[in-house]
Amino acid sequence: MRHEENITLAFLPEPLLAWYHENARDLPWRKTEDPYCIWVSEIMLQQTRVAAVLGYYARFLEAFPSVEALASAPEDRLMKLWEGLGYYSRAKNLQKAARIVAEMGAFPDTYEGLLALPGIGDYTASAIASAAFGRREAAVDGNVLRVVTRLTDCHDDILDPRTKRHVREQLQHVMPAESARVFNQATMELGATVCAPNGPPRCGECPVADFCLGRVRGTAETLPVKTPKKARRIEDKTVFLLLRGDRIALRRRPDDGLLAGLWEFPSVAGALDEKEAPAAVAALGFLPKAWKKKLFAKHIFTHVEWHMTGYTLEVEGDGPPDFVWVNRAALEEHAVPSAFARYYAEAIDHLP
DNA sequence: TAATCGTGGAG
C-alpha cells in the first residue's frame, strides 16, 4: 500500500460528511433503520439506478411489509412484483434469505452473518451492517471505486477483486466509528451526483477537490480503469403469438438461466421466414387458421442480443402440455419480462 | 478467473 493514498483518504471524512449533510438526496431507505427495509432496498439497488428502484421499493414493501410476509409469499406474486426490474435471481434469493431469517428469529446484525445469506455479497453485507446496525464496515460499490480511484489517482482495474479489497482496506482505516451509518451513504452519494460516471467529474462542486490527486494530475476523467467487456453474441428467435378464441399461449421459462421462471410467448430458435414458420407451428401441434401479422423486435441484454421475428396467428389445437392459455386479465397477472414488451403490446391488441 | 444475469437512462 502506498503511503500517499492513506494521507489523501485521511482527509476525506470531515468535508465529505459536511457536504453530505447539506446535499443528500431524500431517499426513502435513508429514513429508516429497519434492517428489512434497508435490505430490500440494497438488493433492488444492485446494478440498478435509484430512479428505477423507487416505485418497485414502495410497491414491494406495501405487498410484503415484513420478513414473514415475504417468506410466505407465493412465487408468482413475488416475480410479478419484480417484473421489469431485471436480475430476477435477486428476488428468489431475497425470499430464500427471508425464510432463513424468519427461521432464525432475527436479522443477522454483523457483516459475517449478513454475508452468509443468499444474494448478499461483500458490498451488500457492509451496506446493511452500517446503515441498519451502525457497524463500521466500509461498503465498496461502483460509486466508491470511482471516488477512491480518482482521489488517489489509482489506475488499477476496478473489476479486479484485489482492487476492491484494497479500496475497502483503505476506507476501513479512515471510516469514523461515530458516523458509520452515513459515511458509506456519503461516499456513494458523492460518486452518484458529483464524481459521477458517464462524462467528466464535476470537480467545481466537489467538497474534496482540494486534495484529489486525480484532479491535480489531470487523470480524473480517465479513471476508473476498467477492462473492456466482451462483445455480445446475437441469438435469432422466432416468437409466436398464438391466439385461440379470447386467449393467447404462454409458457414458463426454465428455472435456470436467463429470465428464469418468468413467462414468455412460445418461441423457437432461428429466424423463420413466412415459408418456414407454418411447419414450426405444425410441429408444435397446431393447425394454423389465420396469419395476422409479422413483427420484428430486438432486445439487448448485457451480453446477449435477441433478434426476434414474431408471428401473430389464430390456431386450433392444444399444443404442448406446458402451454397455458390466458385471456387478457390473466395475461396481466403473469410476470413477462421487458424483452417481450413489443410482443406483449401486440398480444394485448389482439385480445378482447 | 471469467462468464452469467436485465433494464433503461444518458451522452
Added chain:
DNA sequence: TCTCCAAGATT
C-alpha cells in the same frame, strides 16, 4: 442508433 454502465452476486 449505439455505447456505456448502474448502490453486485453467483458459479
